Amino acid sequence: MSVNVLVTRPSMPPMDEYIEEIKDLWESYWITNMGEKHQILQSQLKSYLQSDNVELMVNGHMSLELTLQAMKLQGEVITTPYTFVSTTHAIVRSGLTPVFCDVDPDTYTIDTEKIEMLITDYTSAILPVHVYGNVCNIEEIQRIANKYDLKVIYDACHSFGETYHDKGVGAYGDASCFSFHATKVFHSIEGGAVCYRNQELGKRLEYLKNFGIDGPESVQDIGANAKMNEFSAAMGICNLRHIEEEIQKRKKIDCRYRSHLEGVKGIKLRQEDKNVQYNYAYFPVVFEKEFGATRNEIFDALAREGIVTRKYFYPITNSLECYHRRFDATKTPNALYISKHVLTLPIYSDLSIDQVDCICEIILKMQRKSLYGTLEH
Numbered sequence: 001m002s003v004n005v006l007v008t009r010p011s012m013p014p015m016d017e018y019i020e021e022i023k024d025l026w027e028s029y030w031i032t033n034m035g036e037k038h039q040i041l042q043s044q045l046k047s048y049l050q051s052d053n054v055e056l057m058v059n060g061h062m063s064l065e066l067t068l069q070a071m072k073l074q075g076e077v078i079t080t081p082y083t084f085v086s087t088t089h090a091i092v093r094s095g096l097t098p099v100f101c102d103v104d105p106d107t108y109t110i111d112t113e114k115i116e117m118l119i120t121d122y123t124s125a126i127l128p129v130h131v132y133g134n135v136c137n138i139e140e141i142q143r144i145a146n147k148y149d150l151k152v153i154y155d156a157c158h159s160f161g162e163t164y165h166d167k168g169v170g171a172y173g174d175a176s177c178f179s180f181h182a183t184k185v186f187h188s189i190e191g192g193a194v195c196y197r198n199q200e201l202g203k204r205l206e207y208l209k210n211f212g213i214d215g216p217e218s219v220q221d222i223g224a225n226a227k228m229n230e231f232s233a234a235m236g237i238c239n240l241r242h243i244e245e246e247i248q249k250r251k252k253i254d255c256r257y258r259s260h261l262e263g264v265k266g267i268k269l270r271q272e273d274k275n276v277q278y279n280y281a282y283f284p285v286v287f288e289k290e291f292g293a294t295r296n297e298i299f300d301a302l303a304r305e306g307i308v309t310r311k312y313f314y315p316i317t318n319s320l321e322c323y324h325r326r327f328d329a330t331k332t333p334n335a336l337y338i339s340k341h342v343l344t345l346p347i348y349s350d351l352s353i354d355q356v357d358c359i360c361e362i363i364l365k366m367q368r369k370s371l372y373g374t375l376e377h
Protein backbone atom coordinates (compact mmCIF):
# COMPACT_ATOMS: atom_id res chain seq x y z
CA MET A 1 0.00 0.00 0.00
CA SER A 2 1.05 3.58 -0.37
CA VAL A 3 2.78 5.08 2.59
CA ASN A 4 1.94 8.46 4.07
CA VAL A 5 -1.64 7.95 5.07
CA LEU A 6 -2.61 11.06 6.98
CA VAL A 7 -5.15 11.07 9.77
CA THR A 8 -7.29 13.43 7.72
CA ARG A 9 -7.14 15.23 4.42
CA PRO A 10 -9.28 18.15 3.28
CA SER A 11 -11.87 17.25 0.69
CA MET A 12 -11.41 19.43 -2.38
CA PRO A 13 -14.13 20.27 -4.88
CA PRO A 14 -13.17 19.89 -8.57
CA MET A 15 -10.82 22.81 -9.28
CA ASP A 16 -12.91 24.04 -12.23
CA GLU A 17 -15.95 24.21 -10.03
CA TYR A 18 -14.20 26.44 -7.52
CA ILE A 19 -12.73 28.68 -10.25
CA GLU A 20 -16.19 29.07 -11.74
CA GLU A 21 -17.56 29.98 -8.31
CA ILE A 22 -15.01 32.73 -7.65
CA LYS A 23 -15.10 34.34 -11.12
CA ASP A 24 -17.78 36.84 -10.06
CA LEU A 25 -15.42 38.21 -7.45
CA TRP A 26 -13.22 39.72 -10.16
CA GLU A 27 -16.25 41.57 -11.47
CA SER A 28 -17.75 42.72 -8.20
CA TYR A 29 -14.49 43.51 -6.35
CA TRP A 30 -16.46 42.57 -3.25
CA ILE A 31 -14.20 40.02 -1.60
CA THR A 32 -15.16 40.22 2.05
CA ASN A 33 -17.61 41.99 4.42
CA MET A 34 -20.75 39.94 3.90
CA GLY A 35 -20.82 39.88 0.11
CA GLU A 36 -22.91 37.75 -2.20
CA LYS A 37 -21.13 34.43 -1.50
CA HIS A 38 -21.55 35.00 2.21
CA GLN A 39 -25.30 35.53 1.75
CA ILE A 40 -25.66 32.47 -0.47
CA LEU A 41 -23.75 30.15 1.84
CA GLN A 42 -25.65 31.46 4.85
CA SER A 43 -28.99 30.77 3.24
CA GLN A 44 -27.92 27.31 2.00
CA LEU A 45 -26.71 26.41 5.48
CA LYS A 46 -30.00 27.48 7.02
CA SER A 47 -31.60 24.86 4.91
CA TYR A 48 -28.91 22.17 5.28
CA LEU A 49 -28.54 22.59 9.05
CA GLN A 50 -32.33 22.95 9.45
CA SER A 51 -31.96 26.16 11.40
CA ASP A 52 -33.58 29.52 10.64
CA ASN A 53 -30.82 31.27 12.48
CA VAL A 54 -27.28 30.85 11.19
CA GLU A 55 -24.49 33.42 11.53
CA LEU A 56 -21.32 32.72 9.53
CA MET A 57 -17.98 33.27 11.23
CA VAL A 58 -14.29 33.29 10.36
CA ASN A 59 -13.73 30.01 12.24
CA GLY A 60 -15.12 27.74 14.91
CA HIS A 61 -13.09 29.27 17.69
CA MET A 62 -14.41 32.79 17.19
CA SER A 63 -17.91 31.34 16.94
CA LEU A 64 -17.45 30.11 20.51
CA GLU A 65 -15.86 33.32 21.80
CA LEU A 66 -18.40 35.65 20.25
CA THR A 67 -21.32 33.50 21.39
CA LEU A 68 -20.04 33.70 24.97
CA GLN A 69 -19.63 37.47 24.59
CA ALA A 70 -23.03 37.93 22.95
CA MET A 71 -24.67 36.13 25.88
CA LYS A 72 -22.97 38.53 28.32
CA LEU A 73 -22.05 35.66 30.58
CA GLN A 74 -20.17 36.00 33.82
CA GLY A 75 -18.63 33.66 36.37
CA GLU A 76 -18.35 29.93 35.77
CA VAL A 77 -19.07 27.75 32.78
CA ILE A 78 -19.42 23.99 33.18
CA THR A 79 -17.66 22.18 30.37
CA THR A 80 -15.52 19.12 29.64
CA PRO A 81 -11.76 18.75 29.30
CA TYR A 82 -12.17 16.01 26.70
CA THR A 83 -12.13 18.30 23.68
CA PHE A 84 -9.94 20.31 21.38
CA VAL A 85 -8.11 23.07 23.25
CA SER A 86 -10.25 25.73 21.56
CA THR A 87 -13.29 24.98 23.75
CA THR A 88 -11.45 25.70 26.99
CA HIS A 89 -9.48 28.63 25.57
CA ALA A 90 -12.70 30.29 24.39
CA ILE A 91 -14.06 30.22 27.94
CA VAL A 92 -10.87 31.49 29.57
CA ARG A 93 -10.24 34.17 26.93
CA SER A 94 -13.77 35.44 27.58
CA GLY A 95 -12.88 36.11 31.21
CA LEU A 96 -14.94 33.16 32.41
CA THR A 97 -13.88 30.27 34.62
CA PRO A 98 -14.16 26.77 33.19
CA VAL A 99 -15.44 24.19 35.67
CA PHE A 100 -14.60 20.74 34.38
CA CYS A 101 -17.16 17.99 34.50
CA ASP A 102 -16.10 14.42 33.75
CA VAL A 103 -17.31 12.59 30.66
CA ASP A 104 -19.38 9.49 30.15
CA PRO A 105 -17.06 6.47 29.70
CA ASP A 106 -18.96 5.26 26.62
CA THR A 107 -19.84 8.41 24.67
CA TYR A 108 -17.02 10.69 25.93
CA THR A 109 -19.57 13.52 26.13
CA ILE A 110 -20.34 15.39 29.37
CA ASP A 111 -21.61 13.06 32.12
CA THR A 112 -24.95 14.66 32.95
CA GLU A 113 -25.10 12.89 36.32
CA LYS A 114 -22.10 14.92 37.45
CA ILE A 115 -23.22 18.39 36.30
CA GLU A 116 -25.50 19.40 39.16
CA MET A 117 -22.89 18.88 41.88
CA LEU A 118 -20.68 21.44 40.09
CA ILE A 119 -23.29 24.20 39.97
CA THR A 120 -22.62 27.18 42.26
CA ASP A 121 -24.06 30.69 42.61
CA TYR A 122 -21.56 31.77 39.96
CA THR A 123 -22.51 29.25 37.26
CA SER A 124 -23.94 30.98 34.19
CA ALA A 125 -23.78 28.37 31.42
CA ILE A 126 -23.06 24.81 30.34
CA LEU A 127 -20.77 24.32 27.35
CA PRO A 128 -20.83 20.64 26.34
CA VAL A 129 -19.13 19.18 23.27
CA HIS A 130 -20.65 16.73 20.77
CA VAL A 131 -17.25 15.09 20.72
CA TYR A 132 -16.43 12.99 17.62
CA GLY A 133 -19.99 13.75 16.54
CA ASN A 134 -21.40 11.81 19.51
CA VAL A 135 -24.45 13.85 20.43
CA CYS A 136 -24.65 14.81 24.11
CA ASN A 137 -27.49 13.83 26.42
CA ILE A 138 -29.45 16.85 25.21
CA GLU A 139 -32.67 16.25 27.17
CA GLU A 140 -30.91 15.97 30.51
CA ILE A 141 -28.67 18.99 29.83
CA GLN A 142 -31.73 21.08 28.97
CA ARG A 143 -33.58 19.88 32.09
CA ILE A 144 -30.67 20.98 34.29
CA ALA A 145 -30.29 24.30 32.42
CA ASN A 146 -33.99 25.07 32.89
CA LYS A 147 -33.90 24.15 36.58
CA TYR A 148 -30.95 26.46 37.35
CA ASP A 149 -31.59 29.10 34.67
CA LEU A 150 -28.36 28.45 32.76
CA LYS A 151 -27.51 29.03 29.10
CA VAL A 152 -26.49 26.05 26.96
CA ILE A 153 -23.89 26.51 24.23
CA TYR A 154 -22.90 23.39 22.32
CA ASP A 155 -19.48 23.03 20.80
CA ALA A 156 -20.84 21.34 17.70
CA CYS A 157 -17.58 21.58 15.75
CA HIS A 158 -17.56 17.79 15.22
CA SER A 159 -21.20 17.41 14.32
CA PHE A 160 -21.78 19.29 11.09
CA GLY A 161 -24.88 18.02 9.33
CA GLU A 162 -25.88 15.57 12.04
CA THR A 163 -29.43 15.15 13.15
CA TYR A 164 -30.83 14.06 16.48
CA HIS A 165 -34.43 12.81 16.46
CA ASP A 166 -34.59 14.03 12.86
CA LYS A 167 -33.75 17.63 13.81
CA GLY A 168 -30.47 19.35 13.00
CA VAL A 169 -28.18 19.26 16.07
CA GLY A 170 -27.97 23.06 15.89
CA ALA A 171 -31.62 23.28 16.89
CA TYR A 172 -30.84 22.30 20.49
CA GLY A 173 -29.66 24.53 23.33
CA ASP A 174 -29.37 28.33 23.10
CA ALA A 175 -26.60 28.17 20.51
CA SER A 176 -24.39 25.67 18.70
CA CYS A 177 -20.99 26.51 17.27
CA PHE A 178 -19.67 24.78 14.14
CA SER A 179 -16.22 24.75 12.59
CA PHE A 180 -15.59 24.72 8.85
CA HIS A 181 -11.85 24.22 9.17
CA ALA A 182 -10.10 22.36 6.35
CA THR A 183 -9.86 19.19 8.45
CA LYS A 184 -13.56 19.01 9.23
CA VAL A 185 -16.27 17.04 7.38
CA PHE A 186 -17.44 20.25 5.72
CA HIS A 187 -15.04 23.13 5.23
CA SER A 188 -14.62 26.62 3.82
CA ILE A 189 -10.80 26.46 4.23
CA GLU A 190 -11.26 28.31 7.52
CA GLY A 191 -14.73 29.11 8.71
CA GLY A 192 -17.47 28.51 11.19
CA ALA A 193 -21.03 29.33 12.10
CA VAL A 194 -23.35 29.75 15.04
CA CYS A 195 -26.89 28.38 15.06
CA TYR A 196 -28.87 30.24 17.69
CA ARG A 197 -32.35 30.45 19.12
CA ASN A 198 -32.82 34.05 20.21
CA GLN A 199 -33.06 36.92 17.68
CA GLU A 200 -31.42 39.46 20.00
CA LEU A 201 -28.44 37.13 20.32
CA GLY A 202 -28.29 36.87 16.53
CA LYS A 203 -28.19 40.65 16.17
CA ARG A 204 -25.33 40.88 18.64
CA LEU A 205 -23.38 38.13 16.86
CA GLU A 206 -23.83 40.01 13.61
CA TYR A 207 -22.22 43.19 14.86
CA LEU A 208 -19.72 41.53 17.21
CA LYS A 209 -18.11 39.77 14.26
CA ASN A 210 -17.62 43.18 12.61
CA PHE A 211 -15.94 45.12 15.45
CA GLY A 212 -19.27 45.80 17.13
CA ILE A 213 -20.27 48.19 14.33
CA ASP A 214 -24.04 48.28 13.93
CA GLY A 215 -24.44 51.35 11.74
CA PRO A 216 -22.38 53.89 9.75
CA GLU A 217 -21.74 55.98 12.83
CA SER A 218 -22.51 53.54 15.60
CA VAL A 219 -20.37 51.03 17.46
CA GLN A 220 -22.56 49.09 19.85
CA ASP A 221 -20.03 46.88 21.53
CA ILE A 222 -16.36 45.93 21.80
CA GLY A 223 -16.40 43.44 18.97
CA ALA A 224 -13.76 41.50 17.08
CA ASN A 225 -13.14 40.76 13.43
CA ALA A 226 -14.64 37.37 12.70
CA LYS A 227 -16.14 37.80 9.24
CA MET A 228 -15.98 35.01 6.68
CA ASN A 229 -14.41 36.26 3.42
CA GLU A 230 -15.87 35.62 -0.03
CA PHE A 231 -13.23 33.10 -1.16
CA SER A 232 -13.96 30.97 1.88
CA ALA A 233 -17.70 31.28 1.38
CA ALA A 234 -17.23 30.22 -2.26
CA MET A 235 -15.31 27.13 -1.11
CA GLY A 236 -18.13 26.39 1.31
CA ILE A 237 -20.72 26.70 -1.47
CA CYS A 238 -18.74 24.19 -3.60
CA ASN A 239 -18.18 21.72 -0.78
CA LEU A 240 -21.80 21.83 0.28
CA ARG A 241 -22.77 20.50 -3.17
CA HIS A 242 -20.76 17.36 -2.43
CA ILE A 243 -21.50 16.91 1.25
CA GLU A 244 -23.82 13.91 0.96
CA GLU A 245 -21.27 12.02 -1.10
CA GLU A 246 -18.55 13.00 1.38
CA ILE A 247 -20.53 11.61 4.31
CA GLN A 248 -21.47 8.41 2.43
CA LYS A 249 -17.82 7.71 1.60
CA ARG A 250 -16.87 8.23 5.22
CA LYS A 251 -19.65 5.91 6.30
CA LYS A 252 -18.20 3.15 4.10
CA ILE A 253 -14.79 3.60 5.71
CA ASP A 254 -16.36 3.54 9.17
CA CYS A 255 -18.14 0.27 8.26
CA ARG A 256 -14.95 -1.28 6.96
CA TYR A 257 -13.05 -0.44 10.14
CA ARG A 258 -15.88 -1.96 12.17
CA SER A 259 -15.85 -5.13 10.11
CA HIS A 260 -12.25 -5.71 11.26
CA LEU A 261 -12.25 -4.26 14.76
CA GLU A 262 -15.72 -4.77 16.22
CA GLY A 263 -15.76 -7.42 18.93
CA VAL A 264 -11.97 -7.64 19.19
CA LYS A 265 -10.98 -8.14 22.82
CA GLY A 266 -9.71 -4.90 24.38
CA ILE A 267 -10.97 -2.67 21.57
CA LYS A 268 -13.76 -0.23 22.24
CA LEU A 269 -15.58 1.50 19.39
CA ARG A 270 -18.39 4.01 19.38
CA GLN A 271 -21.81 2.56 20.16
CA GLU A 272 -24.24 4.04 17.67
CA ASP A 273 -27.24 5.93 19.03
CA LYS A 274 -30.17 5.09 16.76
CA ASN A 275 -31.59 8.60 17.17
CA VAL A 276 -28.51 10.18 15.61
CA GLN A 277 -27.67 10.44 11.96
CA TYR A 278 -23.88 10.59 12.04
CA ASN A 279 -21.39 12.41 9.83
CA TYR A 280 -18.51 9.95 10.44
CA ALA A 281 -16.09 12.75 11.20
CA TYR A 282 -13.71 10.62 13.29
CA PHE A 283 -12.93 7.01 14.00
CA PRO A 284 -11.78 6.88 17.62
CA VAL A 285 -10.62 3.55 19.05
CA VAL A 286 -9.97 2.97 22.75
CA PHE A 287 -7.36 0.30 23.40
CA GLU A 288 -7.88 -1.22 26.82
CA LYS A 289 -5.45 -3.30 28.81
CA GLU A 290 -6.83 -6.64 27.52
CA PHE A 291 -5.81 -5.71 24.00
CA GLY A 292 -2.20 -6.41 24.89
CA ALA A 293 -0.43 -3.68 22.95
CA THR A 294 -0.76 -0.16 24.33
CA ARG A 295 -2.13 2.86 22.50
CA ASN A 296 1.36 4.32 22.21
CA GLU A 297 2.78 1.08 20.80
CA ILE A 298 0.07 1.03 18.16
CA PHE A 299 0.63 4.69 17.36
CA ASP A 300 4.36 3.94 16.84
CA ALA A 301 3.78 0.77 14.81
CA LEU A 302 1.45 2.61 12.43
CA ALA A 303 3.84 5.57 12.21
CA ARG A 304 6.65 3.20 11.16
CA GLU A 305 4.46 2.22 8.20
CA GLY A 306 3.84 5.85 7.28
CA ILE A 307 0.34 5.94 8.75
CA VAL A 308 -0.46 8.99 10.81
CA THR A 309 -2.95 8.59 13.64
CA ARG A 310 -3.70 11.06 16.40
CA LYS A 311 -3.86 10.81 20.14
CA TYR A 312 -6.93 12.94 19.96
CA PHE A 313 -7.62 14.17 22.69
CA TYR A 314 -4.39 13.85 24.60
CA PRO A 315 -3.52 15.64 26.78
CA ILE A 316 -6.90 16.75 28.09
CA THR A 317 -7.32 20.50 28.39
CA ASN A 318 -7.37 20.69 32.20
CA SER A 319 -3.83 19.31 32.27
CA LEU A 320 -2.27 21.68 29.73
CA GLU A 321 0.91 23.57 30.55
CA CYS A 322 -0.63 26.91 29.68
CA TYR A 323 -3.07 26.62 32.57
CA HIS A 324 -0.23 26.47 35.08
CA ARG A 325 -1.73 23.69 37.16
CA ARG A 326 -4.87 25.72 37.79
CA PHE A 327 -6.98 22.60 37.32
CA ASP A 328 -6.74 19.03 38.52
CA ALA A 329 -7.13 16.44 35.77
CA THR A 330 -7.48 13.62 38.31
CA LYS A 331 -10.92 15.06 39.11
CA THR A 332 -12.07 14.01 35.64
CA PRO A 333 -10.84 10.38 35.74
CA ASN A 334 -12.86 9.08 32.78
CA ALA A 335 -11.58 11.83 30.52
CA LEU A 336 -8.05 11.22 31.76
CA TYR A 337 -8.32 7.47 31.15
CA ILE A 338 -9.74 7.82 27.64
CA SER A 339 -7.12 10.40 26.69
CA LYS A 340 -4.41 7.88 27.56
CA HIS A 341 -5.99 4.99 25.65
CA VAL A 342 -7.56 6.54 22.59
CA LEU A 343 -6.29 6.73 19.05
CA THR A 344 -8.22 8.27 16.16
CA LEU A 345 -7.60 6.34 12.97
CA PRO A 346 -7.35 7.91 9.51
CA ILE A 347 -10.70 8.76 7.96
CA TYR A 348 -11.35 10.95 4.93
CA SER A 349 -13.45 10.44 1.87
CA ASP A 350 -10.75 9.26 -0.52
CA LEU A 351 -9.04 6.90 1.91
CA SER A 352 -9.21 3.55 0.12
CA ILE A 353 -10.71 0.35 1.49
CA ASP A 354 -7.31 -1.33 0.92
CA GLN A 355 -5.69 1.25 3.13
CA VAL A 356 -8.27 0.63 5.85
CA ASP A 357 -7.61 -3.12 5.60
CA CYS A 358 -3.89 -2.54 5.89
CA ILE A 359 -4.26 -0.27 8.94
CA CYS A 360 -6.41 -2.89 10.68
CA GLU A 361 -3.98 -5.67 9.78
CA ILE A 362 -1.14 -3.75 11.45
CA ILE A 363 -3.27 -3.21 14.56
CA LEU A 364 -4.37 -6.85 14.79
CA LYS A 365 -0.81 -8.02 14.22
CA MET A 366 0.22 -5.98 17.27
CA GLN A 367 -2.34 -7.89 19.29
CA ARG A 368 -1.13 -11.30 18.07
CA LYS A 369 2.40 -10.25 18.83
CA SER A 370 1.56 -9.26 22.39
CA LEU A 371 -0.60 -12.33 23.03
CA TYR A 372 1.61 -14.97 21.45
CA GLY A 373 4.96 -13.19 21.38
CA THR A 374 5.22 -13.86 17.69
CA LEU A 375 3.92 -12.54 14.40
CA GLU A 376 3.54 -16.00 12.90
CA HIS A 377 -0.15 -16.54 13.74
Ligand SMILES: *Cc1c(COP(=O)(O)O)cnc(C)c1O
Nearest residue numbers: 059060061084086157179180181
Ligand atom coordinates in the same frame (compact mmCIF):
# COMPACT_ATOMS: atom_id res chain seq x y z
C1 LIG B 1 -12.00 22.44 15.22
C2 LIG B 1 -12.58 22.64 16.59
C3 LIG B 1 -12.71 23.90 17.17
C4 LIG B 1 -12.15 25.15 16.55
O1 LIG B 1 -12.59 25.39 15.28
P1 LIG B 1 -11.66 26.25 14.27
O2 LIG B 1 -12.53 26.40 13.07
O3 LIG B 1 -10.44 25.43 14.00
O4 LIG B 1 -11.37 27.53 14.93
C5 LIG B 1 -13.33 24.01 18.41
N1 LIG B 1 -13.78 22.93 19.05
C6 LIG B 1 -13.65 21.68 18.54
C7 LIG B 1 -14.19 20.53 19.31
C8 LIG B 1 -13.02 21.50 17.30
O5 LIG B 1 -12.85 20.27 16.82
